[in-house]
Amino acid sequence: MKSILGWDLGNQNFRLVLGTQTKDFKPQILAVLERPSGGLTKGAVVDYEEFVQAADRVLEELKSLGYSPKHIFINVAGPHSNIKVTKGMIGVSRADNEISEFDIEQLIQKCQEVNLTHNKTILHIIPREYAVDDLRGIKDPVGMHGIKLELESVLVEGFLPNIKTISKAFNELKKKVETMVFTPLAGSRSSLSKKQQEVGVALVDLGAESTSLAVFEDGKLLTANSFPIGANHITHDLAIISEHAERVAVMYAGRIMELAPTDKLFKNTRHPYTIGLIKSMPEKKGISLKPIAGFIPSPGSYPSGCKFSDRCELATGECRVKEPELVKIAEDHFARCVKALK
Numbered sequence: 001m002k003s004i005l006g007w008d009l010g011n012q013n014f015r016l017v018l019g020t021q022t023k024d025f026k027p028q029i030l031a032v033l034e035r036p037s038g039g040l041t042k043g044a045v046v047d048y049e050e051f052v053q054a055a056d057r058v059l060e061e062l063k064s065l066g067y068s069p070k071h072i073f074i075n076v077a078g079p080h081s082n083i084k085v086t087k088g089m090i091g092v093s094r095a096d097n098e099i100s101e102f103d104i105e106q107l108i109q110k111c112q113e114v115n116l117t118h119n120k121t122i123l124h125i126i127p128r129e130y131a132v133d134d135l136r137g138i139k140d141p142v143g144m145h146g147i148k149l150e151l152e153s154v155l156v157e158g159f160l161p162n163i164k165t166i167s168k169a170f171n172e173l174k175k176k177v178e179t180m181v182f183t184p185l186a187g188s189r190s191s192l193s194k195k196q197q198e199v200g201v202a203l204v205d206l207g208a209e210s211t212s213l214a215v216f217e218d219g220k221l222l223t224a225n226s227f228p229i230g231a232n233h234i235t236h237d238l239a240i241i242s243e244h245a246e247r248v249a250v251m252y253a254g255r256i257m258e259l260a261p262t263d264k265l266f267k268n269t270r271h272p273y274t275i276g277l278i279k280s281m282p283e284k285k286g287i288s289l290k291p292i293a294g295f296i297p298s299p300g301s302y303p304s305g306c307k308f309s310d311r312c313e314l315a316t317g318e319c320r321v322k323e324p325e326l327v328k329i330a331e332d333h334f335a336r337c338v339k340a341l342k
């Protein structure tokens with residue numbers, strides 16, 4: 001069975017939908033997965049090996065479920081993707097001046113004749129509005145008559161090094177990326193109705209490290225972009241949290257390590273990870289920060305027992321035997337550490 005895989009490359013999670021077409025040409029969903037991603041920051045590959053390993057884990061899991069999709073569609077945002085409005089104009093080719101599909105193809109080619117910088121490539125060209133002999137606001141001119149045909153379109157540029165890196169990674173895994181879709185457009189295809197796009201709508205997709213935006217009005221794409229700021233910049237910023245949150249859950253390797261009302265967490269910090277985070281906060285000029293030693297392990301290579309034990313200054317053999325439970329240490333205050341109650 002021919003299947004198609006849609007793959008959302010999130011900074012924290014990969015989200016995949018595997019589908020096929022039934023005999024009566026209806027779409028059928030075969031599998032939906034959300035799995036930890038790796039090697040990505042703000043939509044760009046920053047650790048190639050980690051990215052390949054994370055993608056391989058997902059493909060292996062699909063294989064174990066009996067699926068080996070050949071066609072992969074991937075969304076891309078990342079750094080330096082941007083959109084431009086381009087215009088093109090041609091004379092209608094047929095002698096009787098009827099506008100044909102051939103004219104549309106020629107016009108779209110014209111709109112792509114832009115100066116791209118060496119590290120950019122065209123991801124999409126989206127017709128916005130046609131004009132036939134200066135009659136503007138035309139959505140589909142095929143079959144109409146005229147002499148001059150114009151098009152205003154939206155051109156989406158992708159960042160070539162990142163696109164090449166992603167393609168190379170999937171080639172290494174013996175998969176071919178069929179198409180890359182600009183993230184804000186992928187979101188609008190799946191989430192917005194035609195009616196919403198006609199009336200006017202802004203789609204904001206707030207991810208962990210990036211946010212994508214697409215704005216439509218009168219059925220036309222007005223703008224789309226991806227910004228390197230996401231929920232993590234709010235939820236992972238202790239300075240913001242200390243001012244705005246009522247309760248805080250400090251997480252590490254997908255586990256809640258400490259959970260408490262904000263004032264208790266800052267005044268009576270109990271978990272070594274939270275203590276490390278607070279020590280690494282910039283407080284006063286001239287005071288050097290103390291980062292937590294080591295790096296966050298990638299999923300699949302967490303240490304046994306406490307997931308923080310490889311980086312914890314207080315770790316002992318006891319910490320590596322069994323993963324600690326999240327235990328209550330005071331009213332409304334919980335911590336996951338073997339020393340929390342001592």
Ligand code: SF4
Nearest residue numbers: 306309312319337338
């Ligand atoms: S359980 Fe051990 S390694 Fe984990 S945070 Fe507590 S002291 Fe550190």
